[in-house]
Amino acid sequence: MEYFERFAIPHPSQAIYASMVAIGLTVIAIIVGLTYFKKWGYLWREWLTTVDHKRIGIMYLISALLMLFRGGADAIMMRAQMAVPDNTLLDAQHYNEIFTTHGTVMIIFMAMPFIMAFMNYIVPLQIGARDVAFPRLNALSFWLFFMGAMLLNISFVIGGSPDAGWTNYFPLANNEFSQSVGTNYYLFALQISGLGTLITGINMIVTILKMRAPGMTLMKMPMFTWSSLVANVIIVFAFPVLTVALTMGTFDRLFATNFFTTSDGGMDMLWANFFWVWGHPEVYILILPAFGIYSEIISTFSGRNLYGYKSMVGSMVIISFLSFLVWTHHFFTMGQGALTNSIFSITTMAIAVPTGVKIFNWLFTLWKGKIVFTTPMLYSMLFIPTFTIGGVTGVMLGMSAADYQYHNTMFLVAHFHMVIIPGVVFAMLAGLHYYWPKMFGFMLNEKIGKWTAWIIAISTLLAFMPMFVSGLDGQARRMYTYSASTGFGLWNMISFIGAIGLTIGFILLVYNVIYSIRYSPRNVGSDPWDARTLEWATPSPVPYYNFAKVPHVISTEALWDAKYHQHELFPEPYEKIHMPNNSGVPFLLGCIFFAWGFSFVFGMWIPTILTTIGIFICMAHRSLEKDPGHYVPVEKVKTTESKLRGSQL
């Protein structure tokens, strides 16, 4: 039994035991359900082995929503603990674990897959491609992300959660101060999912550069595709930095090296620098595709083409460049000296300029437009003012001298939530409502959707605006409690009410999905929003080959041209279509990577060696395999098309 003691959790509590039971019951329910309904074959054939970018996108979407609730549960526990002074709902250790997993889950396992979901689903459709450049690698990306997410999520029931913050600063994160295996989980979960993200980055860049429809030059790409291209370039340049940092951290913890220690020459600030050289571009990896989604939505529902297309592209490229030059602003107080801080202050504030250009472009797109207030548009309109609050406080934090006052207070926490929630989460929810009919062939209920949007927006303000006040008043972040005499009680109570509001909002979102599955009318057609870009030119839900004929493009708004300017979108005759074959290897490789990470977390070397060999066997198999794909004959394309179009027209 001694061997298994390593899997025990170091800081048990009732809540964790309850979670263990809940996880166990859920797993049993899923297995029994799949067996009872005889769905194992369906699951394997249609999902686990798929290389279809649309299905992979939907799997990213489901994972992101699940992780949203996992991260949300963490958030509500933190806010409940902070709601009143001297609360004893959570102890300090438990609170540390929860804010760590909240941050990690929300950034890496909620926001990233949400972005990936839309990039996977929409980009090939927007450029008129049949799949991504490397469909097999795309499946591998998803499974690596998914297994990384699962690895982090089992940490709190097997061996202990990470507890050194999502930034995982050394020396706090070394063996001396973080004794449980939690930090190992963090390192390997991020390493595995980061590998998946890097592969997606390469895949998307090649897809966008080489697989666009005839006539679609770079400057005729829809804005979401442009934003994805820029974000993926950032991914390719930023993620290797994280890879190296995580490897060094892993070596420090598992092999007793001295990269980030405070003895034998180690330098703890090296971690902070590496982490933020990746971490700050990471923020823009999230926000740029979100901006792309807003651009699509605002242009569609204003009935106008996007104002300032070229300046939009230019500002994104400038943002991507500047995003690598601001990392030091995350630790102005760590003694770099005035010159360094000043330089990074200036680069930080410079980012506000291209971002401001984008905000004004959206406003000018609205100007004289025929605005239709649908749910996606409502989210976009709520985004602009709330995001601006977050952005302006960011400029305040960017002033290095003033930052000594704000650093590590709730003011900072308020700032980044006010940027990420309106910037990324609203965009994802807007995109969810906007692209839902394309993905599933029916609309989400508009009335419930608008209620949800208002509740989420007001609750966001309620939850985070008070933190600006209490932060300026000196409330430090990551403190698990405070005394009544500080006077923070009122502000934290308001925040807690906001957090409850957000919970209600997200539950309403789930209710909307269930309600719409049951009651929403089907056959909404391929273009329910009167949209402008290519993804709406193919039937909904999209056939597996995307486009029966290759579309031809003459402007940024191919579908609009076809609908209102007599542009012929599909001038070519039907041809047989080449499609990639499904494969179970990416899923298998993902599982092996999970076992590999798990073995490393606990320093179990024999399983580590075996799984490493397994990984190489999968790669060897791929090298030797002959996989020419298959052709869909013209007749089959024709019958599929007449069935899909016939039911709609």
Add this chain to the structure above:
Amino acid sequence: MKIDQSLPLEYSTQQNQLNILGFWVFIGAEIMLFGTLFAGYFVLVDRTGNGPTGAEIFEITPVLFETFILLTSSFTIGLGIHAMRKGYTKAMIWFYVLTLVLGVVFISFEVYEFMHYIHVGASLQTSAFTAALLTTLGTHGAHVTFGVFWGMFIVYQLIQRGLTPETANKSFIFSLYWHFLDVVWIFIFSFIYLKGMV
């Protein structure tokens, strides 16, 4: 698969072109990886703690051997690609085998070098400097080792399947990888060894 006869074999199908561009982007990521390792090394190079400095442990002889061997292997794989373009499959296979043999010799020298470092008291755990040194060299060495195995699979496929658009594409991409490792070694040689020895 549509095969465009006007292009070299490795570029002749659309998937081949995608693969090559994808690999160039991957090399971009690899440059960032090694760039980060170098940045870490430069930060930690003088932080030797109680351990030795670079000047105390570096030995010029094995390093020179490694450099000549790796540069030569870059030349031989270039000849391999030249043979491929000419359609001389047999010559190409021999040049690839020669490249891989040189790779194995390189790795052997590197293993010897690592044993020397551990012998003189510069192991992974000694100081921040040794950790950064051995991690940077080790990452390059691991890439070469991986490349040797990868190359073996490619040679096997060349023998089994001959020169097809797929095998030509794989061979070409492998040559990009091999040249890239050579470029990284030039930086290691200049900025780790030479700079460390003066």
